[in-house]
Amino acid sequence: MPRLRRPRSPVHLLRQVAAAALVCLALVLALRPPPSAAVGPGESTVPVVVAAADLPAGTVLTAGDLTAAELPTGLLPSGVTADAAGLTGQLLAAPVRAGEPVTDVRLVGPGLWSAIPDGQVAAPVRLADLAVATLLRAGDRVDVLATGAPDAAAAPAVEVVASGALVLTAPAPESSSTDSPAGGGLLVLAVSPDTAAGLAAAAATATLTVTLGRP
Numbered sequence: 001m002p003r004l005r006r007p008r009s010p011v012h013l014l015r016q017v018a019a020a021a022l023v024c025l026a027l028v029l030a031l032r033p034p035p036s037a038a039v040g041p042g043e044s045t046v047p048v049v050v051a052a053a054d055l056p057a058g059t060v061l062t063a064g065d066l067t068a069a070e071l072p073t074g075l076l077p078s079g080v081t082a083d084a085a086g087l088t089g090q091l092l093a094a095p096v097r098a099g100e101p102v103t104d105v106r107l108v109g110p111g112l113w114s115a116i117p118d119g120q121v122a123a124p125v126r127l128a129d130l131a132v133a134t135l136l137r138a139g140d141r142v143d144v145l146a147t148g149a150p151d152a153a154a155a156p157a158v159e160v161v162a163s164g165a166l167v168l169t170a171p172a173p174e175s176s177s178t179d180s181p182a183g184g185g186l187l188v189l190a191v192s193p194d195t196a197a198g199l200a201a202a203a204a205t206a207t208l209t210v211t212l213g214r215p
Contacts, residue, residue, distance in 0.1 A: 079103035094138035123196035127185035146206035149156040166190040
């Protein structure tokens with residue numbers, strides 16, 4: 001004799017329907033494109049160039065690094081541009097997050113120099129250890145140490161030639177070629193004119209390195 005199948009409970013059927021609905025909802029949310037920046041009623045937007053991905057300091061911008069986005073005019077920082085071609089080939093002085101507008105102060109150029117504190121100058125400093133240079137980022141504060149050559153009777157002399165210097169540019173971690181504008185352990189620091197002169201003199205006779213302090 002065939003066994004009779006018990007009818008399914010209405011509660012069990014309801015649970016199956018609810019589970020299927022949740023699966024469909026999750027699929028719709030997963031496939032939905034990411035929302036753009038919120039725009040209030042009547043608020044206008046403008047196209048601006050933003051980073052297509054997270055970009056480290058020292059990146060030489062290419063067309064693939066940049067994309068366009070429509071952003072509300074009330075949320076735009078100063079120095080934005082809609083000209084991606086004008087940014088191509090320029091050097092990032094500071095890291096940029098994906099979706100962040102690429103402004104003039106993020107680039108090595110006049111916009112960056114305008115951020116130098118009053119009474120200071122931009123001084124290039126080439127470190128002996130490339131690995132130390134790639135640990136730094138724009139905005140860090142460093143002390144520059146000069147190590148002189150030892151003589152027969154004494155240990156090498158170490159002198160602090162710059163204290164609390166602001167890092168304006170630093171090589172990207174993957175930079176290793178001295179032919180690269182960001183490579184070769186080259187930093188650009190904001191220092192006083194007297195300190196810049198001391199750094200230049202020390203570079204001619206000593207090995208330079210840095211210690212990292214609070215930004």
